[in-house]
Amino acid sequence: MSKTIDWTSCTVKDVIERHFCGPSPDCEERQIFAPEEWGVLKTTAITWSGWNERAHKVLPKELWGQSKIEVNAGDVLVTKAGPRTRVGVVCHVPSTRSQLVVSGKMIGLRPISGVVNASFLAGLLARQEQQKYIHDRTTGMAESQVNFANEVLLDTPLRIPPIQEQDVIAKVLDTLDTAIRETESIIDKLKVVKQGLLQDLLTRGVDANGELRPPQNEAPQLYKQSPLGWIPRAWDVEQLGQILAESTRSGLYKPSSFHGRGPFMVQMGGLFTGEAVDFSSATQIQVSPSELGIFGLNIGDLLFARRSLVFEGAGLCVIVRHLPGPSTFESSIIRARVRETVALPEFVCQFLRGKASSAQRRTLIRQVAVSGVSSDDIRQLFIAIPSLSEQELIVARQHSAQEQINLEQSTVSKLRKQKSGLMNDLLTGRIRVMPLLETTAP
Template sequence: MSEPLYEKRPLRDAVERHTGGGTPPRQVASYWKGNIPWASVKDFPEQEGVICDTEEHISSTGLHASASNLIPEKTPLVCTRMAVGRAALPVIPVAINQDVKALFPAPGVSAEYLLKLMQHIRPLAEGKAVGSTVKGIRIQDYLDIPAPLAPQNAQPVIAQILCTLDDAISKTNTIINKLKAIKQGLQHDLLTRGIGANGELRPPQSEAPQLYKESSLGWIPRDWSAQSLGDVAESLVDGPFGSNLKTAHYVEDPGVRVVRLQNIQQGEYDDSERAFIASKHAASLARNRVTAGDVLIASLGDDNYPIGRACCYPLELPDAINKADCFRLRAGDYCRNTFVMLFLNGAGARKQVRQYEQGVTMKRINLGNLRRIMIAVPSIVEQDLIIQRMNSVKAQLNISDLQLTKLRNEKIGLMNDLLTGHVRVTPLLETTTP
């Protein structure tokens, strides 16, 4: 017969006391930019519950001139407004604002174990939040949420197992961030210096000026050419004339896919949101046909999703139709689609797009100006080498991303099993008992 699940009791049974915070007056400059980290909701990570530093800092005078409190390191914190229920453990002493509460563990309860309980009950906290514009929860209502409390001797082991998994997630995140930085730096170097006859990056222009020439794009390798996007394209079209793809035209699958703005990410096609139109309708839009490997370019953007961001249509997907606000490009014989996509996502193209963008809230570039974007074109052989180098880093990133997803899914399952008592740590306790 299986053991019963751990008894659910109010979270307050695991908490000795709690305290809140506040915000020093913004108009007093001396209260800000001090050396005391000041935590608000924006400092709470979505996935990993650790706060190593904060975006804003206050001074000691700012701390004493407000309702803020300095919270010791490794004291669990929870958001009670906006990101309700999001919890984290600071590794440094921090001051907190009014949207955050600090929960001090009851005697015999470790801070790490309390944090895991708080993360476990987050969906319940979100469900209890109230408010029309900004949701919040009273601390008393939060502490009343039932949580499964394990026996005290099991709590440290549960916390240790979950913290070990958190460490693995954190290390994988660090690897991913390093790979992203490497990818960004490598992309810049490859698009401005390229790969020489020795198979390595050319030295910078400042070190080997004889290898470069001046162009409308600045210094580029001597055997490269600077050409407009309109010249390198065999075909470059915008969406259907008159934006005639409306909600009423969409049908359930099976149908012909429609490429929309949200599908175009920088260097990646996001297939999570799909739309379809009838085959008969698609046949009338043959000019806008999208096939495997075509370059897709966003004509609209903002600070988070820049104008001109580009990706290639995946090889494994069936043909599609590009919607208004999505340009479709096919390069000519002397230029690879993938190279064009890489260049459009680089700093050189970004700078040019900003010169042509129009609009206030939502920025836009039209087809005529897109054709004017200049691109530095190496030989086909060198383009292929550049693509290979970028694909190698991308493959490493993909492996790390898959590993991160696997670890996070494992954490979700393990948290539920260990914290509720579905899986007991009794065998581990027996091996650690003297």
Template sequence: MRRPLRDLADVHYGRSPNEVVHENGSIPVVGTGGVYGRAVRPLFQGPAIVVPRKGSLGNPQYISSPFWAVDTTYAVLPKKGVHARWLHYSLAHFDLTKLNEATGVPSISRDWLFKILFEDPGEKAQSRIAEILSTVDEAIEQTEALIAKTQQIKAGLMHDLFTRGVTADGQLRPPREEAPQLYKESPLGWIPKGWKISNLGAEITGIDSGWSPNCENASASFGEWAVLKTTAVVWDGYNPTENKSLSPATAHYPRITVKPGDILITRKGPVDRVGVAVHVAATPSSLMFPDTVFRTRLLPKSEFSPVFLAFELSCRSVQKFWWARKVGLADAQVNLNHSILKRTPLACPDTNEQNAICARQHEISEAISALSMDLEKLELVKAGLMQDLLTGRVPITLGAQPEATEVAASV
């Protein structure tokens, strides 16, 4: 049976938290983006759902404990017999942006919120649906936590690989504190004695700048010419699907076409997006790089492998060198230039050690990729379950259902 929100919950306006916010408070203060402070006393009791009233209209927040809802939100308090988690999932599944009635700052009126219709399967089925979706949410949170932990391990390993290197048996050298005789000082800090010192300018053919014509935001089809977006060059590697299609009337230039073996470096943008370096192992033949990205290639005589060089350009010591030299008036828009790049100090192990370092790096990157794929699958399963269960398309049969844990385990 379809019922309006008015029949399922009471909806109250939030209030400014200025009078109750305190550093020693224990009550969460909830805004349109989630919890952002603590208060000394609550405005409402949980469980409840905080729905944005102004600004960003998506992402309703489930709150299980007493809380303070700020004045740009509504506090949605379920009525007796209505499961709070089920109502939260129902509100999250509904596109709240459709209720925007403002021409300036997006906003939702309480009257429109009250009119939203939900498929109400009854109290027991609500509880069952909430149990199933909460179990999938727990699996998503666990996977996100595992990804975050593995990324932290990767960051620590990357530091060790580029300061200690690996021995012939694939193990990290002992730390300098334990074996100082194995290390020497360099512009990059302490590095293994057998490593050579160079700079980027001495190892590359040059630094090429790209081009960013006006074009549609749609990605190119197979064989069509396109320009990469800056988001094609990310810490996870090269992603050629992040591109913008060129119109047939726009010229394309072979000189700035991306080729296998290229190293791409973001040169312009927000401070944390400048200096991202990737190696292009393979790429479609009809992609050009934009003017926000530099392209370089190794000289034939260089002792670096391009895969290793891209990893080293991403390591802490090189990033620290670039960070101190990025130019710009604000963190929102900074640049790297040719001179900075060419002066970048580099450490060069022998070929076997470079390959061993790359193998260790690849192994942990593959682990993160596998976890990310698991997360994507879980999110797709959750979206499908929400569509099926919250719309009534697949009714809940009580008493004969598998345990909710089995739903997540089957993903």
């Protein structure tokens, strides 16, 4: 006999009071701050990490007061238009400020009390089976802009247990969600601390005892003026081109007939996920031995985005920290190799990602259809050069701060896997919570 014989087959429309969509007008790019203002949600308010009420814009005054599309605590929200990866995202609204409405790129669901638990419903809609149902009925001319009709979501099939069992399942999943959110909050704080530490390390450095030097206004005798502003007296300033082991090089273009085999080729997307090159988006491209020799990558290489759709992305520096195998890089990327007798690649990468270097890089970016920089621009960037021993100390302090972040990110990853496994078991009835209900019954 099936473990879920007491579960009911239904659709989304059977378990909700109503659904609602809103407008997508031109709005001021700010949050609401006056008590009479109303806001419209951005799709980024709905994430797999949960609900974010801060992701909204103030509505034009003529659209205020639309209470029928206002989001309430206990609603379930689903994105329905945008890039493929951002469509079908589901979240439960545990609490919210008032006067926020849904936009035309999302659907609000108001569950029927006593029939379906809102958190349980959000969990069901996030399952692979329901997500496949929705995405199989999503349309669009390109993956960057797809959508589905309201009826697709409303007709999505479900199987639900009795409400008491739903409530227990929701409590289990909510406990994990809380742990995930709290850990993510810790990560956000650690990232802020790391950024502050890096700013100090890259402008004040560390003394022979491994301690931060006092700031310039407290110990002016320890500093001197430079093209980068105040720097420690013991530091030098060079342009990047003066500390390179070889000339900068733009990447390789190969037609589609060479794709699908051969060494990995780093794509532009691999430069925008963190400090290090991300090979998850790399493709395999057949190259000749001489091309691999010329365009190959080594650990410690610095890569720069030659062009970017986003202004801040042009000229952004990342470092190669590992290689999955022989690898090259595509034509929109610039490679630089520093002389390690003068500067550590890790230090140079951190400096070029810092505030002072980012400010000078922005002055070099050309804006046309896309934002871009040239190899000459990259070579002109000024770098502060402490001694190698001080660079090592600075890199070590940075790594220590990053390790704390990595540890918390590993915890989040484990919690997400745990939640995913529990969702698959509990939301399908593979594991029942009835014994727990029986032991907690009065």
